[in-house]
Amino acid sequence: MYKRVRLRDTVEVPPEHLADVTPELVKKLLQDKLEGRVDEDVGSVVSVIEVEDIGEGAVLPNKPGVYYEAEFDALTFDPQMQEVVDGEVVEVVNFGAFVGIGPVDGLLHVSQISDEYLAYDEEGQALASRESNRTLGVGDAVRARIVTKSIDERNPRDSKIGLTAKQVGLGKQGWLTEERKKRAAQAEAGDN
Numbered sequence: 001m002y003k004r005v006r007l008r009d010t011v012e013v014p015p016e017h018l019a020d021v022t023p024e025l026v027k028k029l030l031q032d033k034l035e036g037r038v039d040e041d042v043g044s045v046v047s048v049i050e051v052e053d054i055g056e057g058a059v060l061p062n063k064p065g066v067y068y069e070a071e072f073d074a075l076t077f078d079p080q081m082q083e084v085v086d087g088e089v090v091e092v093v094n095f096g097a098f099v100g101i102g103p104v105d106g107l108l109h110v111s112q113i114s115d116e117y118l119a120y121d122e123e124g125q126a127l128a129s130r131e132s133n134r135t136l137g138v139g140d141a142v143r144a145r146i147v148t149k150s151i152d153e154r155n156p157r158d159s160k161i162g163l164t165a166k167q168v169g170l171g172k173q174g175w176l177t178e179e180r181k182k183r184a185a186q187a188e189a190g191d192n
Contacts, residue, residue: 001083002102003076004049005042009034012065013057023051026070034074036103038153043078044103077102079146079161084170089140092127094120099142099163106161108144113165134175141173 011029013021030048038044050073057066079085079101087101089108096109110118110127113136118127126137136142148162165171 001078001080002046003042003078005074005076006052006071007042007074008069008071010067010069012063012067014065018066021054021057021066021068023054026054026068027051027072030070030072038151038159039076040151040153042074043076043151045074046077046103047075049073049075077104079104079106079149081146081149083146084143085146085163086141086143089136089138089142092120092125092136092138094122097127097136097142099144101144101161101163104159104161106144106146106163108142108163108165112147112163114171115166134172136172143170143173143176145170 009030011026011033013025013029017025027048027050030051034045035047036045051070052073053071055069057068059066085101085106087099087106089097090100090105091098096107096113098105099108110120113127114129114134116129116131116134118129118136121128121135124135124137126135128135142165144163144165145167146161147164148160150160152158169176
């Protein structure tokens with residue numbers, strides 16, 4: 001889930017910029033420091049939006065810069081357990097599909113995609129069903145639910161998010177459209 005949050009952090013202003021400590025400079029330094037980082041409390045910092053307040057600078061022994069505490073607004077992404085998310089398949093492997101959800105990827109394990117057996121087509125970079133001829137490949141839009149979450153603050157790339165698409169209303173967008181059309185046709189046939 002994306003959120004706009006108010007945060008406080010300390011930023012070092014290098015000596016060459018001390019004559020002009022502006023909100024724009026502090027914002028740039030905060031962006032360089034924080035964007036792409038993961039914090040357990042707020043999630044992944046996507047963007048520093050606006051600096052609201054810059055405190056008094058502090059000089060530390062043997063450090064060339066001046067340290068300022070800043071209060072700022074940031075856009076964060078913090079996936080929540082059981083949250084339904086929309087994403088795009090970014091990679092298909094023999095055990096499932098990686099789905100891009102915001103700034104992170106979640107794993108949609110092959111056992112969590114469909115009740116049908118899905119075979120891995122390495123050449124076509126897809127998972128395919130022989131029963132219904134459905135395929136899931138790179139670039140496909142997917143709706144899934146977050147079922148596991150393990151965030152690694154030190155190495156965000158090592159964070160793991162597990163997804164499922166087996167419930168009603170979840171899965172590849174094309175499959176969901178087919179299901180809606182099928183239910184509408186059945187309802188129409190039942191009315192006649």
